[in-house]
Amino acid sequence: MLKLISFNPNPQRSPSTNLREFIAFCRDKLTLWSNVDGFAWEDNAWPDSHRNAKVRFTNLENSKLHKTVLPTNEQLVHPAFRDVAKAYLRYRHSTRPHHNMPRELQALRALERALVEEMDVPDITKIRQRHFDRACQLVETYSARQNIAITLQQILALLSEKLITPAEVVRWNHPYDGKNSYDKKRGSRAPDEVKAAKVANQDSFFSIADVFAKPLSQLDDSDILVTSMTALFLSAPMRIGESLRWRTDFLRSDLDSEGNPQSYLAYYVPKTRSYTRKAVPTTMRDVAEIAAERLIEITNEGRKLALYMETEPLRFYRHSNCPDVSDDQVLTRDQVAQALGFAHRKACEDFIRSHTGSYSQTGFTLNSLWQIVLAEHRKQNPFFPYQEKPSAEIKPLKMSESLMCFRRLQLGARASTSPVLLASFNPDFYRKRLDGAIKLDRKNQRPLCFFTKHGYDPNPLNSHALRHFVNRLAKQHGVPIEQITEWSTRATVRQTPTYLHETAEQRRIKAVVIADPEKVQRTLDPVTEAEAAAYGHGPFHRSRYGICRRSWRLGPCNKFADCTNCSELVACKGDKIALAAVKTDRDNMTGTYEAAMRAVEAGERSASLWMDKARPQISRLMDFVTMLENPNIPDGTPIQLLGTDFSHEKIMVEEKAKENGVELLDRAKLGSEYGEELLDMLDLLLVD
Template identity: 20%
Template sequence: MNGILRFQSRENLTAKQNLKAFLSHAREVCLFQKIDWPEHIWDISDTIESKRLRNGSFAYFRSARDPLDQPSVIADPMKEPFCSFAKAAFSEIVRIKRPVEYRRFIYALQAIEQALIDLNKQTCITQVTDDVLNESADILKKRFQDPWHAGRTLEWIIREIINPAGVTPWPLLWRSPFPYLAPTRNDRVYASLRTQKLPEVQTILDLADIHQRSLDVRDRITTSFVSLAMFAPSRVSEILSLPVDCITRAQHDQTVLMGLRWKPVKGGSPITKFAPSTSFAEVASEAIHFLIKTGEKARQAAAWYEKNPDKLYLPDGFEYLRECDSITLWEFSRVIGKATPPEASHAFRRYGLERVGQTPQKLRFPVSDKANWAGLYSFKSAENWVLGQLPESFPIMRKESGITWSNALFVLPKNILRPDGETLDYIPEPTSISQITHQLGANPGGKTVFSRHGKVDADGQPRKISTHQFRHLLNTLAQSKYLNQSLIAFWSGRKNINQNAWYEHLPQEAFIEAYRKLNNQVPALPVAGPLKKKASSLASKNAITYDDALRSELGAIHVTRFGICRHDYALTPCPRDKDCINCGEHLFVKGEQRHLDEARVQLELHEKAVGQAHKAVEQSIGGAQRWLALNEPKLARWKQAVTLLTDPDTPNGTLISMPAPASSQTRTGLAHKMAQTKEHIAVEEID
């Protein structure tokens, strides 16, 4: 960031002297306001906002050896004096870089500390050398499947923190050894990824059925979220940050269009997404009105606390308590919106209520209560407990949008989604991402929207769906209609259209079909093999473009067990039924895993069969030689197919065509070959 002064070492000081000065400097300019420096768990929520709203952001200075994976407990922290450096370095990293994914920096520091121990060195940053960093890289490689990010983070710490601070005897020139591996998110290449990212249609239908039939408030909240997720491709945090007044309308000709106002969280501009149909408008409007009504009391209390942060909210009919020093359990339950008063034995343990006496006034406890008196509890203790339920970030729910709790659609009564807790109508609580994901099936041991209604998959297990699968589904539908990429990016709230590729879940044949029908609206298809030569020849002979020639050659595309067939069945039946490898009209797609898998299976089968045929020929078994002459060329072609499909120089998505076989088994092919033979003989006789 511009204007930030970084700590610079003094060349005339030793590494240990520079380290001492660096630690002092880091503590003086530290941004965190809620931390206790000697502690190993830092609350950094005031500087880095958590995506989970209520949980906050925490930095954990545990070692890589810590056997516990509990957020609130560190059994084995980093050893001193390295731990002090790690805290100072992390403080400087946040001050300079303001990272969102801050945990990766702690992982890199953990690796350095562990490397020092593994090499029997003192756990001090002044002992770090290139050998220690190489050992750190090995640790990161074992810990992460793709260590490129971790390696780059370690390299950044060395370049921007360690070397400028002069805390090692000499500057470190280490570079990360991990190469960048571009992630392949295009599901034209990996069929399994397609099934993981897209939800099953039956799951969507089950959610629709639950939305129409269920009266359970947990189900209605969850399916209302789903209704908004299906309205337009949005991230879960964007939906959970919608304002109460998100509905807007616009006049188009004689029609009034209903839309929702969104604010993307990854750099996209604010946008109004209009309903694609009246049905979508009705479903979304119904969901929003339900959420508004469900959270009305909670948002009313939130509005009070925004204006009166130090005073307890009192609903209508209980304003008299403002002049009282005490409160009964029944009054307390009404004030927080609880259906039943808490047990007296739980009053202090659960709610911090301090007993101060008792009262015989019947108006202060239910008429149905047969007791002649009711216990009195300190009004101040009740007020302190309720105010303590609000986080320090209150009343701002999202820093980037500035939305307040009182205007947030998904601020609902506390515990409303919990099966084991009573709803507290007048204590507001933002709906978290984990609450929605648990309801949609990510809660392995608890109740979900599917398990409550017996909605199971083919294995008899309750169905589940991730919040991001709705976004993938809508993007895939848009891609299948060949919409403009800029329009898809705008609709999805993306800043860069290149991010669309992460949501492509269409098979290659869909892109071939788009190439054939939409002319120049889609990119050209990469082609390799005889098909490319044939299209080029056809273009030159008929004075047409290469793309037009290729479109005419692709014909009617359909999927086969072995790849893609471009034969036009409207002209002739297939001349090579189930003999695709010997057909010049058959295509493979480089990078399509199912094509490669099938080619390898066929190669293995033909290798075994041809090997057995050779043994049969040696034993003079009848018919073996003819069988061998027929299938040995197939083996050679399957070998050629596997070689082409695994060629690293051929980019993924390339259409690979095989050359026509030397001899044809079809009648037309045999007749053509015989005609060529007769013509050749006639030429020889003339000569």
């Protein structure tokens, strides 16, 4: 039976008295977290029940103090406010458990700072609306400022309900609404320049792709992690936290509705609480397969160790470099380092001291070392056999089942990988190698930066920007927004526009298309000779005007190069420009003919139509060149070819025939369908 938790303030008492009693109630009567190891009301850090971490009551200026640094009194929130913050957190999580303790602490820090600026001792009972306004100003630059402001409203509502804050303050509203809301500032209705800033820097893609293409012998495990995860994030829109739910076989293949092979990613999505199958574009299929294979390879040993640990073993894990001695034989100092996976005995001194209090490495056996290993294992992996805390709804993958199963220090640059200790995968393993963060207090100011490690410019890359990028590509290539939403495993279509980043120009073009498709025109730059040459020869026509791309099966264009078949064409002997143009046409047609021959030999039978079209054209162009280069014809002589089409007389005859219901056969069509031999025979009949 659930126990009703409620603190009922006395309206006859002062706010200070109600505050004192509220703190005492939360400290002495509530039992939340009492059974959690490491919890005590007086502590300056409390365990976060939903994360494998602690939240510390540091002040706003020191909210990012490294977890290994013990904060001083000056770095903590004021003692008078500390109990207020603790009471709020314990009461709130007792009555309504949730996962937002870090955000609540940020709101409380901002509120404490606003009070401290006006009074030596921050008194929550004397708070006014201006203090909440000031708290919002202090988090103005935070990406989650709107959510922090909403949390401030929740704090105000609870303290007002408990008659701790003045009544008039409850009317306060945070400023991040309407035109200042996240939706307008950074969301789906944000300015184009804000959305553009969220787009991933594609130079970073090329840098990562260059490293991905290197031989595996030149890559360490951290390089494989970064390049392979990036490849998978570009294969389908995913969240980095979902990587904890990838199995070794999460990249699978099946037949689509048309019977073609389709690769897809299959895994559980915690945010939507559902299993998903995300299709991988054909262009990324091979890359995704290589990436998955590489991740499997570097994590195989981790899964073997995790599977061994699941059996609650009593004997030392016999890894490949373990000393080949009995479990109870006393080890030398070098063998101790070897068994624990350190490069030399000096390197394992700190590890031994942290468990024994002494640097001595003598007198150990594999059995005694194993007890130290198990103690460290329990400390580093509190949720084992899982990587993250299991919930009542659905348990996460075991480490032995997870693709992302690493050993301790496996991704380190200097330290050797531990063969006997596991490391729960943290998305920061990927994030921090790509964020380009600078540490001014170090000689190597970017110690983890993937880009500078390989000699590239440190262009920061956010894993979520890859999700934006894939969504945007899908939209640009005509994928419906409903399908993008499903592919991205979002709860509603309304969230998807935030990721699409359409510019005002793109929106105008779409609007015009809907209103009148004929108005949409885009002027293309002319194709240069160099660009045309890059196409080579194949199923397309090349001329001085550009390139007409077709396919072998569509056949050649009926009108291509028909200027030389027109009886109205008159050329001037000695015109060098005309001669050069005719030679270019001849060379282009010859190239097309040869490409068609190769296509026919390769089994593309439809390419024979191109050969039939090109053969007479080449012959006619060669004759034309011969005439223009004939030394016996004086320069300036007009040369008119006898054409097969487009003469004035032919047009007049066609008009008369049409008036009298007579259908004339098209000479060019007869030639392309039956060959030039038929035309030669018809010409002979005309002569007779």
